[in-house]
Amino acid sequence: MKRKILMTSLMLASYATIYAQKVVRYDLYVKDTIVNFSGKEKRAIAVNGQIPMPTLEFTEGDTAEIVLHNLLDENTALHWHGVQLPNKEDGVPFLTQMPTPPGAIHTYRFPVKQNGTYWYHSHAGMQEQIGMYGSLVFHKRKNDPTFREGIDDLPTVPVILSEWTDLKPENVQRMLASGSDWFGIKKNAVQSYVEAIDGGHFKTKVTNEWKRMEAMDVSDVYYEKFLINGQNQSQLPEFKPGSRVRLRVSNGGASSYFWLTYGGGKITVVANDGNDVVPVEVDRLIIGVSETYDIVVNIPAENTSYELLATAEDRSGSASLFLGDGVRQLQARLPKLNYFKGMKMMNGMMKMNGDMNDMGMDMSLQQMDMNTVMYPEVQAQPQAAGEHAGHSGHAMGANGPVTLNHAMLKAPHPTTLDSEAPVRELKFTLTGNMNRYVWSMDNRVLSEEDKIPVKKGEILRITLYNNSMMRHPMHLHGFDFRVINGQGAYAPLKNVLDMMPMETNIIEFEANTEGDWFFHCHILYHMMAGMNRVFAVGEYDNPLLHDKEMAYRMLQHESNMWHFMAQNDVATNGNDGMAMVQNARWGVGVEWAVGYNAMHGYEVETHVGRYIGRMQWLMPFVGFDYRYRKMGIDEHEKNMFGQVNKKDSRRQLSVGVLYTLPMLIDFQAEVYHDGIVRLQLMREDIPVTRRLRAGFMVNTDKEYMGELRYIITRNIGIRTHYDSDMGFGVGLSLNY
Amino acid sequence: MKSFIFWMAAGIMLLSTTYAQPKYEATETVLISGNCEMCKKAIETAGTVKHEASVDWNQETGAATLTYNPSKTNTDEILQRIALAGYDNAQYLAPDEAYASLPECCQYNREFKTNTPATHAHTPHHTSQAAATDHSTHQAATDVSQHEKEGQFQAIFNHYFNLKDALVKSDGTLAASSAARFLDALGAVKMDGLTSAEHETWMNGKESIMTVTERIAGTDDIARQRTHFASLSEQVYLLMKASGTAQPVYYQRCPMFNNSKGAHWLSLNQDIQNPYYGAQMLTCGNTVETVK
Secondary structure, three states: OOHHHHHHHHHHHHHHHOOOEEEEEEEEEEEEEEOOOOOEEEEEEEOOOOEEEEEEEEOOEEEEEEEEEEEEOOOEEEEEEEOOOHHHHOOOOOOOOOOOOOOOOEEEEEEOOOOOOEEEEEEOOOHHHOOOOEEEEEOOOOOOOOOOOOOOOOOOOEEEEEOOOOOOHHHHHHHHHHOHHHHHHHHOOOOHHHHHHOOOHHHHHHHHHHHOOOOOOOOOOOOOOOEEOOOOEEEEEEOOOOOOOEEEEEOOOOOEEEEEOOOOOEEEEEEOOOOEEEEEEEEEEEEEEEEEEEEEEEOOOOOEEEEEEEEOOOOEEEEEEEEOEEEOOOOOOOOOOOHHHHHHHHHHHHHHOOOEOOOOOOOOOOOOOOHHHHHHHHHHHHHHHHHHHHOOOOHHHOOOOOEHHHHOOOOOOOOOOOOOOEEEEEEEEEEEEEEOOOEEEEOOOOOHOEEEEEOOOEEEEEEEEEOOOOOEEEEEEOEEEEOOOOOOHHHHHHHHEEEEOOOOEEEEEEEOOOOOEEEEEOOOOHHHOOOOOEEOOOOOOOOOOOOHHHHHHHHHOOOOOOOOEEEEEEEEEEEEEEEEOOOOOOOOOOOEEOOOOOOOOEEEEEEEEEEEEEOOOOOEEEEEEEEEEEOOOOOEEEEOOOOEOOEEEEEEEEEEEEEEEEEEEEEEEEOOOOHHHHHEEEEEEEEEEOOOOEEEEEEEOOOEEEEEEEEEOOOOEEEEEEEEOOOEEEEEEHHH | OOOHHHHHHHHHHHHHHHHOOOOOOEEEEEOOOOOOOHHHHEEEHHHHHHOOOOEEEOOOOEEEEEEEEOOOOOOOHHHHHHHHHOOOOOOOOOHHHHHHHOOOOOOOOOOOOOOOOHHHEEEEHHHHHHHHHHHHHHHHHHHHHHHHOOOOOOHHHHHHHHHHHHOOOOOOOHHHHHHHHHHHHHHOOOOOOOOOHHHHHHEEEEHHHHHHHHHHOOOOHHHHHHHHHHHHHHHHHHHHHOOOOOOOEEEEEEEEEHHHHEEEEEEEEOOOOOOOOOOHHHOEEEEEEOOO
16 A cells, blocks of 8 residues: 555656646636727727637646636636636535625636646626627647647647627627527518518428417627627638648537538637547538637638638628638628528427427437528539439439537547446436526426535436527536447547537536536526536535525525516507516516596506416416506497406406416416406517517407517517507507 | 707707708729629619619629718728629629529629639539439439349339339429339239239238329329328338349438328438428438338
């Protein structure tokens, strides 16, 4: 035993002499700033005066010391994405540390045990969206046995992708949760009835609404600008013709996937999420939110600069980086998506109860990209190729663009785990619904779940199934996991896995570092909607958290915030509107109608309800109605059941249910404390054209309403309606 | 004092807004490659944005006058749009795809572009592929005669593969004519040449094979053809199992077809070429069995 210790200390000593441990320190000053990416001046956060944050470079074996100076008026914290470190350095406020308050200084210090491309960002609130992201590079040691000649010795550029919205990210989240389709209007992705009919897709649109789906896009948010290293277009002229360049690409966007294509030829993928992979040559790849890819490209000709094009998956915009000096060789733009083809595909994939068809392992690893039905360029390919391809199908395949998928990733060395370690199987179904923008795992948001206890040294083998219509980049803190992808012992190591709709994938890792590790969807707005879990490995005593339970409750609270929305219509015949606060499960709403005279009277209905089920189509509620008016027009005292309803002055408690019927019609059944029953059908926001919405309401009190609304801006519309109580009216519709 | 500065500033702002009214326009002349009247129209359309920029291109000299509002745009943006439409200029080169899709008369001499070994290699790429294809077609033809000796069904199988390829291309007309030829071949099968296993499978499946093939031949609606092709593939698979094949045949499955019930097809190629969705999901599917 003693000898062993001696040997070890000897080895350690020699290690220390060869790689003299070096402390590399960075000071980061986080401060409010004003930026102008879109033509408008907006608030953002800059670190050391720049967006993105400065690139931090270390060599494997160094000790990283990063001092965060919070000069903001709000809390902050920094997370080191993909880095294996002690839990207290992981930078998740309320989970691994308390947030760093305004004016405070916090030092992160950890040994650098990896090499590769990583990145870092704020894990506090939504600061990542407004500037707090940056590249983090761990260099290989010169004599590292895994050093690859022709790759690791190339000139290298850190490239961080991101996006910019002029809206405050908190407001973006609120708009998504309130079902606003403003982003769809901005992106021209409303998929309205008139557009459907024009394109011959009427049946597809009806089926889609019959299945209670609202128009969906491949991404949720409209962005004014897309950025590479903080710029929409930029050039690096220093590269000579004939040379090869390694780009360390991180996707620091809050919610955008990017297609990468290159004007100078093929792209060679050499690493992913910080881990080397066997080089693979492709025409294009998609980089999921928070993934990193190292790619190598050529500078083929003299006097030419070649475009690296990063296109948002929804094709609403792109950013460019030109490599080399001279005239700029453009890369062809990716054409607009064909939404109705995607809608038709979704119709086929979704069952009436809102579940996706589970394809088991038939769909995994991005090999079947459902979205390809929407890509016009892929469909255009075979026709051009078909001319000289004869009837040999093989030539056709060879002519199409080669797209990277996860099955093509192979580790250069075996990545097998300790075969002795106990294995624990877990399964998570990724769930959620677009209509209320609730995102969850196993239909539970973080605020409804405790931490998942894990024994230290256990292997977790996790099966993930995406039963939702959106893709989710699932990120695990503190560990690399193996992705079971048919490469056997050479399964690639990743820390983010893109889960496409309907995919099933298996990941595994050895939980050998103690602490509370976050596991979540890296789309910022999905994370803030509750799509998170925590693995609590071992019994970790975190010196930065004096009350862990209290802190966890704060974390839960932050991912299930209340959202406020309101709408009011000022019309010639009266004033009506509604206001609502809601979170993942509860909704409290008030509707009002105020007439301009006693005959029209006024009416206030209040409801408190809970949304039930994964799709949240059912909401039982309790309510209170108050109404006053002098009988005037539309004198129905009896309802369709013959019950007499004293409309002139009513104070009523009620219970009822709201249920979303096919075609997105809200059915409401309500019983008042005097025994009166009211049944009602209502549909609002029928997308007639890109900006025109229709709606109607009928109920058993023999009341009815029809409306048309034209959306002018995010907050203003013109509305005309006919109402059985109030008659015909035209007015201004304001909404928040 | 402070308020004085404020009023000064306010005054200046007011003045500048009043005097900014007559729109300030910048003009610049640049060279843009192009040949003809059609090029002129394409270049000018691509460059022009209402209230922002306009382009006037001279066919004789190749010089374009860009007139634009510098507070809204710049020459870079204008020239980039023009290059993306297919026209090289001093700042930007058109993507090769964009240049290639110009009408023939517009395919100007690309003087701005420096040719490279890489781009040279790219062009013969197509030709070599075409040659390879010719070769394989040729081989397929010899194969047919070979297989005729080996087994009667081989001819049927080859017609099946032709039909499958037509569906991969989403070409309904071609699929219909392939199916018609397939039908002729089916009629020509001689019972006496069959082994007993072949005979049994043939007798069981013959009728449905012929009906389904007839239906495919009778329409050029690709959706209908594909539905029939799914049941045809099941029958041909059984035949193939009974008779064996000269070369390995891959029995492949598309899990999504027919509302995710899935459907199979047979292919000589291990690479997936999905006949149920064609280009939409060309490489969607997997091989479930290799028939030999």
